[in-house]
Amino acid sequence: MKIAFHGAARTVTGSKHLLSLSNGKKYLLDCGMFQGMGKDTDGMNRHWGFEPGEVTHLILSHAHIDHSGLIPKLIKDGFGGKVFCTPATRELTAALLEDSAGIQENDAKYENKKRAQQGLPYVKPLYETIDALNAMDAFVEVQYDTWFKIDENIEVMYTDAGHIIGSAAVHLKVTENGKTKRLTFSGDVGRYRDVILKSPKEFSQADYIIIESTYGNSLHDETHTTPDQLLEWIERSCLQKKGKLIVAAFSVGRTQEILFALNQLELENRLPELEYFVDSPLSIKATEIVKHYPQYFNKKIQKVLETDRDPFGFRGLKYVKSVEESKMLNYKNGPCVIISASGMADAGRIKHHISNNIESSRNTILLTGYCEPRSLGGRLMQGNKEVSIFGVLHEVNAEIGAVRSMSAHGDYDDLCQFLACQNPKEVDKLFLVHGEYEVQLDFKTRLARKGFTDITIPERHFEVGLT
Numbered sequence: 001m002k003i004a005f006h007g008a009a010r011t012v013t014g015s016k017h018l019l020s021l022s023n024g025k026k027y028l029l030d031c032g033m034f035q036g037m038g039k040d041t042d043g044m045n046r047h048w049g050f051e052p053g054e055v056t057h058l059i060l061s062h063a064h065i066d067h068s069g070l071i072p073k074l075i076k077d078g079f080g081g082k083v084f085c086t087p088a089t090r091e092l093t094a095a096l097l098e099d100s101a102g103i104q105e106n107d108a109k110y111e112n113k114k115r116a117q118q119g120l121p122y123v124k125p126l127y128e129t130i131d132a133l134n135a136m137d138a139f140v141e142v143q144y145d146t147w148f149k150i151d152e153n154i155e156v157m158y159t160d161a162g163h164i165i166g167s168a169a170v171h172l173k174v175t176e177n178g179k180t181k182r183l184t185f186s187g188d189v190g191r192y193r194d195v196i197l198k199s200p201k202e203f204s205q206a207d208y209i210i211i212e213s214t215y216g217n218s219l220h221d222e223t224h225t226t227p228d229q230l231l232e233w234i235e236r237s238c239l240q241k242k243g244k245l246i247v248a249a250f251s252v253g254r255t256q257e258i259l260f261a262l263n264q265l266e267l268e269n270r271l272p273e274l275e276y277f278v279d280s281p282l283s284i285k286a287t288e289i290v291k292h293y294p295q296y297f298n299k300k301i302q303k304v305l306e307t308d309r310d311p312f313g314f315r316g317l318k319y320v321k322s323v324e325e326s327k328m329l330n331y332k333n334g335p336c337v338i339i340s341a342s343g344m345a346d347a348g349r350i351k352h353h354i355s356n357n358i359e360s361s362r363n364t365i366l367l368t369g370y371c372e373p374r375s376l377g378g379r380l381m382q383g384n385k386e387v388s389i390f391g392v393l394h395e396v397n398a399e400i401g402a403v404r405s406m407s408a409h410g411d412y413d414d415l416c417q418f419l420a421c422q423n424p425k426e427v428d429k430l431f432l433v434h435g436e437y438e439v440q441l442d443f444k445t446r447l448a449r450k451g452f453t454d455i456t457i458p459e460r461h462f463e464v465g466l467t
Helices: 038-046 071-076 087-118 129-138 226-240 254-267 281-291 299-305 323-331 349-357 376-381 412-419 437-449
Strands: 002-007 016-020 026-029 057-059 083-085 139-141 154-160 168-176 179-185 208-212 244-248 276-279 317-320 336-340 364-367 386-389 392-395 399-402 429-433 462-465
Touching: 002 429, 071 087, 071 129, 083 087, 087 129, 087 139, 087 281, 129 139, 208 412, 226 244, 226 254, 226 336, 226 364, 226 399, 244 349, 254 276, 254 281, 254 336, 276 281, 276 323, 276 349, 317 323, 323 349, 336 349, 349 376, 349 386, 364 376, 376 386, 376 399, 412 437, 429 437
Parallel strands: 026 057, 057 083, 083 139, 179 208, 208 429, 244 336, 244 364, 276 317, 276 336, 364 399
Antiparallel strands: 002 016, 002 462, 016 026, 154 168, 168 179, 386 392
């Protein structure tokens, strides 16, 4: 048995880990898209490092595009197996993949206009909307906390990872040559004090563990609550400077957390009377899907639901669906709050809003989650005084802010708590994925102090035997 790491290896996106057995069967854990990698992004997404047609089945941890985004391309390139996931993950993934295909089609159309003028060959999207829709036929829904057999070699169980609705840690029992080994893949680990979701669930002892490490050397800010921080930015940007607050938020997870926080402010009679726009069709759809699964909400939200039928709605909230409505926001001169995707600001309508508002000192760009350093959000967080957006150089006169308390990823305390159910002496190998290399080195040192001995930080395409 071997494991190869074809994505999220010393980087945060592109999760893909391939388990190969001696009988030739291969099982892919996640099939994520690389995001925010600058000019390298497209090439990294087009080259697998393995043959898709040789993959037996795909086991998906959750819906985020950096974990699911290349599934339609995998199928186009020859994969013919099943895709296993939880019911909520299937519903969210369908929405995310269709949105991703639409963005790629639009980006390719825009790029090809320029290429036609320059006499250059046209580019093609990784996949189109029809590919995203057809890919859903391969999906098989599986419930949490139930062992099920994929085939005679592999049993799988999902446990709630508390990251987004439907997210799961993946637990495998792999039987080879008469021996059974236990492998756990964390997917993305949520927070034990999440404002919406239940905490990650304990799991049985594993021989091998693959764990994410996005915030492996950080602690989230717990001194200021998210509602308080958002209120500070609203008052500063909209009431004092009379400008726009442009909030970059991932459609799944982050947008719902922001809406819940604003709803809390209204319940406490602290929400300023402004217009609040959610300008992302995907965010709107994702919010409706999240509402379908209240059984995954924590006790706090369950209590709120007793008196508030919609914990994500409040006065002044408006959903923007059409492109025309979105463009009209550019002509609003008064203060308002615009929440849009994507969270890294590298695609989607948020990129247009930043382009139209970044040169005015009255406005504020607020980042609410992890941003790859080369993404637009990453460059803004680094303090760049000029940024290129759609090929046009813009002066950064708007204030750039970040809300540190908001993350669907656990910090190092959460990650260590996730592993606390394990006896380190019984873990043969532990692999750190889904993190920046410097962060992973710090996290490796922390885990070594907790008794884990064989800890590897794999490079992309690194393969190792598991005996």
